[in-house]
Amino acid sequence: MTALKLLREKEREVRRELIITAAQKLFAESDFRKVTAREIARTAGVSPGTIYRYYKNMDELFLDVFLIHANEISRLIDLEYEREGQCSIHRYCEIQVEYLNENMSFYQMMSHFMLSGALPSETSKKMDPIMRRLLDLLERVFKESGVEKDTRLRAHALFSSLNGTMISYARYPGRDLEEIKKHTLRLAAIIADQFSA
Amino acid sequence: MTALKLLREKEREVRRELIITAAQKLFAESDFRKVTAREIARTAGVSPGTIYRYYKNMDELFLDVFLIHANEISRLIDLEYEREGQCSIHRYCEIQVEYLNENMSFYQMMSHFMLSGALPSETSKKMDPIMRRLLDLLERVFKESGVEKDTRLRAHALFSSLNGTMISYARYPGRDLEEIKKHTLRLAAIIADQFSA
Amino acid sequence: MTALKLLREKEREVRRELIITAAQKLFAESDFRKVTAREIARTAGVSPGTIYRYYKNMDELFLDVFLIHANEISRLIDLEYEREGQCSIHRYCEIQVEYLNENMSFYQMMSHFMLSGALPSETSKKMDPIMRRLLDLLERVFKESGVEKDTRLRAHALFSSLNGTMISYARYPGRDLEEIKKHTLRLAAIIADQFSA
Amino acid sequence: MTALKLLREKEREVRRELIITAAQKLFAESDFRKVTAREIARTAGVSPGTIYRYYKNMDELFLDVFLIHANEISRLIDLEYEREGQCSIHRYCEIQVEYLNENMSFYQMMSHFMLSGALPSETSKKMDPIMRRLLDLLERVFKESGVEKDTRLRAHALFSSLNGTMISYARYPGRDLEEIKKHTLRLAAIIADQFSA
DNA sequence: CATGAATGAGGCTTCATTCAT
DNA sequence: CATGAATGAAGCCTCATTCAT
Numbered sequence: 001m002t003a004l005k006l007l008r009e010k011e012r013e014v015r016r017e018l019i020i021t022a023a024q025k026l027f028a029e030s031d032f033r034k035v036t037a038r039e040i041a042r043t044a045g046v047s048p049g050t051i052y053r054y055y056k057n058m059d060e061l062f063l064d065v066f067l068i069h070a071n072e073i074s075r076l077i078d079l080e081y082e083r084e085g086q087c088s089i090h091r092y093c094e095i096q097v098e099y100l101n102e103n104m105s106f107y108q109m110m111s112h113f114m115l116s117g118a119l120p121s122e123t124s125k126k127m128d129p130i131m132r133r134l135l136d137l138l139e140r141v142f143k144e145s146g147v148e149k150d151t152r153l154r155a156h157a158l159f160s161s162l163n164g165t166m167i168s169y170a171r172y173p174g175r176d177l178e179e180i181k182k183h184t185l186r187l188a189a190i191i192a193d194q195f196s197a
Numbered sequence: 198m199t200a201l202k203l204l205r206e207k208e209r210e211v212r213r214e215l216i217i218t219a220a221q222k223l224f225a226e227s228d229f230r231k232v233t234a235r236e237i238a239r240t241a242g243v244s245p246g247t248i249y250r251y252y253k254n255m256d257e258l259f260l261d262v263f264l265i266h267a268n269e270i271s272r273l274i275d276l277e278y279e280r281e282g283q284c285s286i287h288r289y290c291e292i293q294v295e296y297l298n299e300n301m302s303f304y305q306m307m308s309h310f311m312l313s314g315a316l317p318s319e320t321s322k323k324m325d326p327i328m329r330r331l332l333d334l335l336e337r338v339f340k341e342s343g344v345e346k347d348t349r350l351r352a353h354a355l356f357s358s359l360n361g362t363m364i365s366y367a368r369y370p371g372r373d374l375e376e377i378k379k380h381t382l383r384l385a386a387i388i389a390d391q392f393s394a
Numbered sequence: 395m396t397a398l399k400l401l402r403e404k405e406r407e408v409r410r411e412l413i414i415t416a417a418q419k420l421f422a423e424s425d426f427r428k429v430t431a432r433e434i435a436r437t438a439g440v441s442p443g444t445i446y447r448y449y450k451n452m453d454e455l456f457l458d459v460f461l462i463h464a465n466e467i468s469r470l471i472d473l474e475y476e477r478e479g480q481c482s483i484h485r486y487c488e489i490q491v492e493y494l495n496e497n498m499s500f501y502q503m504m505s506h507f508m509l510s511g512a513l514p515s516e517t518s519k520k521m522d523p524i525m526r527r528l529l530d531l532l533e534r535v536f537k538e539s540g541v542e543k544d545t546r547l548r549a550h551a552l553f554s555s556l557n558g559t560m561i562s563y564a565r566y567p568g569r570d571l572e573e574i575k576k577h578t579l580r581l582a583a584i585i586a587d588q589f590s591a
Numbered sequence: 592m593t594a595l596k597l598l599r600e601k602e603r604e605v606r607r608e609l610i611i612t613a614a615q616k617l618f619a620e621s622d623f624r625k626v627t628a629r630e631i632a633r634t635a636g637v638s639p640g641t642i643y644r645y646y647k648n649m650d651e652l653f654l655d656v657f658l659i660h661a662n663e664i665s666r667l668i669d670l671e672y673e674r675e676g677q678c679s680i681h682r683y684c685e686i687q688v689e690y691l692n693e694n695m696s697f698y699q700m701m702s703h704f705m706l707s708g709a710l711p712s713e714t715s716k717k718m719d720p721i722m723r724r725l726l727d728l729l730e731r732v733f734k735e736s737g738v739e740k741d742t743r744l745r746a747h748a749l750f751s752s753l754n755g756t757m758i759s760y761a762r763y764p765g766r767d768l769e770e771i772k773k774h775t776l777r778l779a780a781i782i783a784d785q786f787s788a
Numbered sequence: 789c790a791t792g793a794a795t796g797a798g799g800c801t802t803c804a805t806t807c808a809t
Numbered sequence: 810c811a812t813g814a815a816t817g818a819a820g821c822c823t824c825a826t827t828c829a830t
Contacts, residue, residue, distance in 0.1 A: 007809095012814085031314055037800060047816045052801065104312075111308040114364050115301075117228055150387060157362065157384045157391075164361015165354065167304075167311050187354045190347060194354075194391035205789095212790095234825060244791045246827080255825065402810095409811095425708055431804055432813095441812045443806080452804065498706075501758075505702040508758050509695075511622055544781060551756065551778045551785075558755015559748065561705050581748045584741060588748075588785035598830095603793085628821065638795045643822065 016054050018044045023065055027105035032062070033112070062109055063123055069106035070130045073099050077137045092141045093162060093192040094185065100166045101181045107163045107170075135159065145196060158195050162188060213251050215241045220262055224302035229259070230309070256313075259306055260320055266303035267327045270296055274334045289338045290359060290389040291382065297363045298378045304360045304367075332356065342393060355392050359385060410448050412438040417459055421499035426456070427506070453510075456503055457517055463500035464524045467493055471531045486535045487556060487586040488579065494560040495575045501557045501564075529553065539590060552589050556582060607645050609635045614656055618696035623653070624703065653700055654714055660697035661721045664690050668728045683732045684753055684783040685776065691757045692772045698754045698761070726750065736787060749786050753779060 022044035026035045037058055041048040055061040076095050080087045087095075100107055113119060119127070138155040147154060165187045169180060219241035223232045234255055238245040252258040273292050277284045284292075297304055310316060316324070335352040344351060362384045366377055416438035420429045431452055435442040449455040470489050474481045481489075494501055507513060513521070532549040541548060559581045563574055613635035617626045628649055632639040646652040667686050671678045678686075691698055704710060710718070729746040738745060756778045760771060 008814090015814090031312055033312075036798080038798090041817095048800090049802080049817060050815055053814065058800070108308075108312045111312065111364055114367055115228060115230075115305050115308065153383060153387055156366070157358075157387045160361040160365035160384070161354075161358030161388060162361065163365060164357040164359065164363075166357075166361075167308055167364060168357035168360055169353070170311050186350060187357070190350055190354045191358060191391075194388075194394060197391060197394035209789095233823085238792090245793095245825085246791055247789090249826070250789070406810095425706060427706075430802085435813090442804085442814095443812055444810090446805070447810070502706050505699075505706065505758055508761050509622055509624075509699045509702065547777060547781055550760070551752075551781045554755040554757075554759035554778070555748075555752030555782060556755065557759055558751040558753065558757075560755075561702055561758060562751035562754060563747070564705055580744060581751070584744055584748045585752060585785075588782075588788055591785060591788035599793090606793090627819080629819095632796095639821090640795055640797095640823080641793080644793065649821075 032105045032108050066109040067130050069103055070134055074134050087141050089145050089196045090192040093188040096162050097184050097188040107166050161191050229302045229305050263306040264327050266300055267331055271331050271334055284338050286342050286393045287389040290385040293359050294381050294385040304363050358388050426499045426502050460503040461524050463497055464528055468528050468531055481535050483539050483590045484586040487582040490556050491578050491582040501560050555585050623696045623699050657700040658721050660694055661725055665725050665728055678732050680736050680787045681783040684779040687753050688775050688779040698757050752782050
C-alpha cells in the first residue's frame with residue numbers, strides 16, 4: 001500500500017526531473033524564450049499534455065528552473081564554507097559568475113521574471129524564500145569579511161551587479177564563450193575589489 | 198531635382214522619427230516584449246508595412262530604440278559636464294539609474310539583445326561605436342576621479358552593475374515605482390561608493 | 395458466492411449512482427457542455443477511469459442523465475394523478491416548465507443529442523421507451539381533457555413547444571432566474587390555452 | 592481615391608461572404624459545434640488568420656450566421672406579404688418550419704447562444720434588434736388573424752414552440768430528412784391550429 | 789513608396805480516453 | 810475491478826512579415 005504510493009511518488013519525481021532536465025538542456029542550447037512546450041516534451045520523452053500535469057503553465061516551469069538555479073548557487077556557497085571554512089567576497093563573486101557562465105538561463109530567467117511586471121503572488125511566494133536564503137548567505141560573506149554597515153543593501157547591490165555584468169557581456173558580439181568567461185571573471189574581480197574596500 | 202530629393206529624404210526622416218517615437222512611447226507604457234508591430238504602426242499613424250521600409254525587422258527597430266537610449270545617457274553626461282564642469286562617480290551612477298528608472302525599455306532591450314544569442318554582425322556594427330562612446334565617457338569619469346588603473350574594465354563593471362541593479366529590482370513585487378526608484382538609487386550610491394574607493 | 399455477487403452488484407450500483415449524482419450536480423451548476431469528465435470523477439470521489447467502467451463514453455453518461463430527467467417528469471405527472479386524480483393540460487405544462495426551470499440540463503441535453511447528428515442505434519434504443527412513456531402520459535392528459543383527434547401528434551407538439559420555450563428564454567439576456575421562470579410559465583400558460591381549445 | 596476605397600470595401604464584403612458561406616456550408620453538413628476555424632478557412636479558400644480579420648472570434652462568426660438566418664426568415668415573411676398581401680398563422684408556421692428544416696444551424700445556434708449563459712452585451716446588442724424585428728412580424732401576423740390579446744406574448748410562445756419542435760424532432764433516430772420534414776410540418780400545423788383558436 | 793489585407797506557422801493549453809499497475 | 814498518470818490530437822488564436830495595388 002504505502003510501498004505503492006512511495007513508488008508512485010518516486011516515479012512522479014523522476015518524470016518531473018525528466019521534464020526539468022529537458023527544459024534546462026534546451027534553455028542552455030539557446031534563448032530560453034524560444035523554447036516551446038512541445039520541444040521540452042519531446043526532449044523529455046513525454047507528451048505535451050504531461051508537462052501540464054506537473055506545471056500549471058510554462059511560466060511555472062520557468063520558475064522552477066529559476067529556483068533550482070538559485071538553490072544551486074546557494075549550495076555552491078555552502079560547499080565553499082564546508083571545504084574552506086570561509087568564503088571571501090572575491091570567492092563569492094567568482095562562484096556566482098562562474099555559475100552564471102555555465103547556466104545562462106539563470107539570469108535570462110531573472111530578466112524574464114523581473115521585467116514581466118507584477119509577478120503573480122504565488123510566483124513571488126515561491127521565489128522569495130529562496131532569494132532570501134541566497135542573500136542571507138551573501139550578507140554573511142560580507143560580515144565575515146569585516147564589512148559591518150549596510151550589509152543587506154550591499155548584498156543586494158553585489159548580487160545584482162554580478163548579474164548585470166553577465167547580462168551586459170554574456171553574448172558580447174565577436175567573443176566566444178571562453179573569452180566572455182574570462183572577461184566577466186575579470187569584471188567580477190574588479191567588482192569584488194570595490195565591494196571589499 | 199535635388200530639392201525634391203532633399204524633401205523626400207526629409208519626409209523619410211520624419212516618418213522614421215514617427216515610428217521610433219511611437220515605439221518608445223509604447224515601450225514606456227508597458228513591457229516592450231508585448232508591444233506588437235501593428236500597435237507601433239497604429240500609434241505612429243502609418244501602416245504596418247511601412248515599418249518594414251525603415252527596418253528590416255522588428256529587432257532592427259528595437260536596436261534603434263536601444264541606441265537612442267544609449268545616446269541619451271551619453272548626452273546627459275555631456276550635459277553634466279557642461280553645467281558643472283565635472284561629473285563624479287556618484288553623480289554618474291545617479292544619472293544612469295535615474296534614466297533607467299524612467300526608461301525601463303533600455304535595459305529591457307539590453308537583456309533582449311544580450312540574451313538573444315549571437316547578434317548579427319550588422320547589429321553589433323551599429324551598437325559598438327555608441328556603446329564605446331558611453332564607456333569612453335564613463336572611463337573619463339573614473340580618470341577624473343583619480344582612478345588610474347583598469348579604468349576601462351572598471352567602466353564596464355560599473356555600467357553593467359547599475360544595469361543589473363535595475364533588472365533585479367525594477368519590478369520588485371510589492372513595491373511601487375517610487376519605492377523602487379528610491380531603492381535603486383540607494384543601491385547605486387553604495388555601488389558608487391565602492392567604485393570610488 | 396451469490397451473496398458476494400449481490401454485494402458486488404450492489405457496490406456497482408452505488409458507484410454508478412455516485413457518478414450520476416455528481417454529474418447532475420455539476421450540470422445543474424453550470425452549462426453542462428463545460429463539465430469535464432475529471433470534474434465529475436472528482437465530485438463523485440472516483441477516478442476518471444472508473445467512469446469508463448460504467449459508461450462507454452461521456453455521451454452515454456449524458457444519455458443516462460437525460461433519461462433520468464425524462465423519468466422524473468413522468469414521475470411528477472404520475473404524482474399529480476395520484477394526488478389529484480387528474481391532470482389538466484394547464485397543470486401538465488406548468489409541471490414540465492417548472493421542472494425545466496430547475497433542471498436546465500434536461501433540454502440542454504435534448505439539444506445536445508438532437509443536434510449531434512444521427513444518434514447511435516443503441517442510444518435511441520434506450521431513449522425510445524422512456525420518451526414513449528412520457529408521451530403516453532401526455533396523450534392521456536389530452537384525452538382526459540376531451541381532446542380526441544390527433545392526440546399523439548398533439549402530445550409531440552406540446553412537449554416540444556414547451557422545451558422550445560425554455561431554450562428560447564432560458565437565459566434571456568438581462569433577466570434573472572426568477573424573471574425567466576415567471577416569463578416561461580406565462581408562455582406555458584398561453585401554450586396550454588391554445589392546446590386546450 | 593474613392594473608387595479604390597470602394598473597391599476595397601467591395602472586396603472585403605466579398606471575402607466576408609466567402610467565409611460566411613463556407614461556414615454555413617459546413618454547418619449544414621454536420622453539427623456546427625464540430626466545425627473548426629481551420630476547416631472554415633480551408634473551405635473558404637482563405638487562411639485561418641483571415642477569419643480573425645473579419646471576426647473577433649468564432650462566436651462572433653456564429654452570431655453572424657445566426658443573424659443572417661433570422662433575417663432570412665423575416666425576409667421570407669415579407670415576401671409572403673408581398674406576394675399574397677397577407678400571411679396566416681398557418682402559413683407563418685409553415686414558412687418557419689420549412690426554413691428550419693433546410694437550415695438546421697439556425698436553431699443549433701439558437702440553442703448554442705441561449706444555453707451559453709449570459710451573452711456578452713455586445714452579442715445581445717446585435718441580436719436584439721433582429722430578433723425584435725422577427726417578433727414584430729409575427730405579432731403582426733397574429734393581429735391580422737384577429738388575435739388581439741397578448742399578441743407579443745403569443746408571438747414569443749409560437750416562435751419558440753416551432754423551434755422546440757425542430758430541436759425535439761430534427762434528427763429523430765430512425766427517420767430520414769424527408770420524414771422529419773413531414774413530421775415537423777404536421778406538428779407545425781397542429782401548433783398553428785392551436786394558436787389560431 | 790505607402791498601404792494594409794492576407795498569410796500561416798506555430799504558440800499554449802485542454803480533455804476524453806486508455807492502460808499498466 | 811479501480812486507479813489515475815499519461816496520452817496526443819485538436820482547438821483557438823496571435824502576429825511578424827509579405828506583396829499586390
